[in-house]
Amino acid sequence: MNKKISVLGAGSWGTALAILAARNGCPTLLWGHNPDHIATLARDRQNRRYLPDAAFPESLAVTSDLAEVAAFSNLILVAVPSHAFKDTLIKLKPYVSDEVKIAWATKGFNPQTGALLHEIVAEVFSTQTPAAAISGPSFAREVAAELPTAITIASSQPDFASQLADILHSGRFRAYTSSDLIGVEVGGAVKNVLAIATGIADGLGFGANTRAALITRGLTEVIRLGIKLGGKQETFMGLAGLGDLILTSTDNQSRNRRFGLALGQGKDRTAATQEIGQEIEGVSAAKETFLLAQKYGIEMPITEQTYKVLYEGLAPLTAVQNLLAREQKPES
Incomplete structure (x- = not known):
């Protein structure tokens, strides 16, 4: 394989995807914003902080230099938290050519505007920039441990989705493609x-x-909002919808689930966040999703009560009681 890929974000998910691509024979460069952290990765040839059991393949290199990232490959895979997504692209832009292709494994909305991430790519680069979202039920530790996993790669440009699938697909990692970028993001x-x-x-x-x-x-609720924003219903019944929802809601590898557990057990938002010690994307997503529901007049009661617990100090038990007290109605 002659393809090269640069991965931005040296947390657990970015590291797992970089290891996956490198194992598949793709020369890979992993970037992180903290030079000290990157120096540690280079020395240890593994990410002891986030994925302590996964050694780096020989074809995986690391850097904290965005100029080196751009020189290495015009295919960039972004795996930074959603709040850092736009700023990372802005910092990258001066170094890349017009042929740059941007993919992301980041999940969330732009915190300032509620925009979907493909809209941020178009804003920072152009509407013609090849763009793709990677999503689906996938914990970083299981991918790094080569446990069987299936994900979806969505792009409005089928050739780009297929190129990414070729890089990531392996005997233990199945990559499906989709044209429904909006549905996968939502x-x-x-x-x-x-x-x-x-x-x-x-x-x-x-x-x-x-x-x-x-x-x-x-x-x-996902389907209501997703269709309103332009997604396709069948996407929400697949890996990037139902599959990811089941995974994140039922397994304690999920930071968002563990955060909710802590709130339900009586801890406040600050204490719960400190206990997790990593980014909890659902906190900002709750606000952005609630505001989108208000903007479009979409009924999303679970989202609304979650928002009120996080941002208005509503007691978790009261939130559940509010849901149960809603007017009786047909399911569909």
Whole structure:
């Protein structure tokens, strides 16, 4: 394979994807913003902080220099938190050529505007820049451990989606392609909000019945918003919708679920955040999703109650009671 790829973001997910590409025979450069952290990765040939059991393949190099990133490859895969997504692209732009291709494994909205991330790529670069989103049920540790995983790569340019799939697809990692960029982005962002809600319910001591109801009705909320924004319903029934929602809502590898568990167990937002010690995308996504629902007049009661717990100090138990007290109505 002659393809090269640069991965931006040396956290758990960016590191796992860089390791995956390198294992597949693709020369890979992993960038991180902290020079000291990158120096440690170069010395240890592994990311002890986030993926301590995954050694770096020989074809994986590291850097903290964006100029080196751009010189290495015109295919850039961004895996930084959503709040840093736009700023990272702005810093990258002076170094890249007009042939740059931008993919991202970041899940969320732009915190300042609520924009989808493909809109940020078009704003910083151009509407003609090849753009693709990678999403689906995938924990970084399991990908790094080569446990079977399936994801979706969405792009309005099928050739670009196929190129990325060729780089990432392996005997233990299946990459499907899709043309529904909006649907894949919405599913990846809103599922984090619902994972917090499910974690809260479990933290309160509720059972499997409650969890199943929240996931099912939460999926309805994802579909309502996603279709309004231009996504396709079948996307939300696939890996980037239902698949990712189930994963994030039911397994404690999910930071968003663990954050919700802590809230349900009585910890405040600050203490819960400190306990996790990593980015919790669902916190900002709850605000952006709630504001989008208000803007478009979409009924999203689980999202609304989660927002009120996070931003208005509503007690988690009261939020659940508010959901149960809603007017009786047909399911569909």
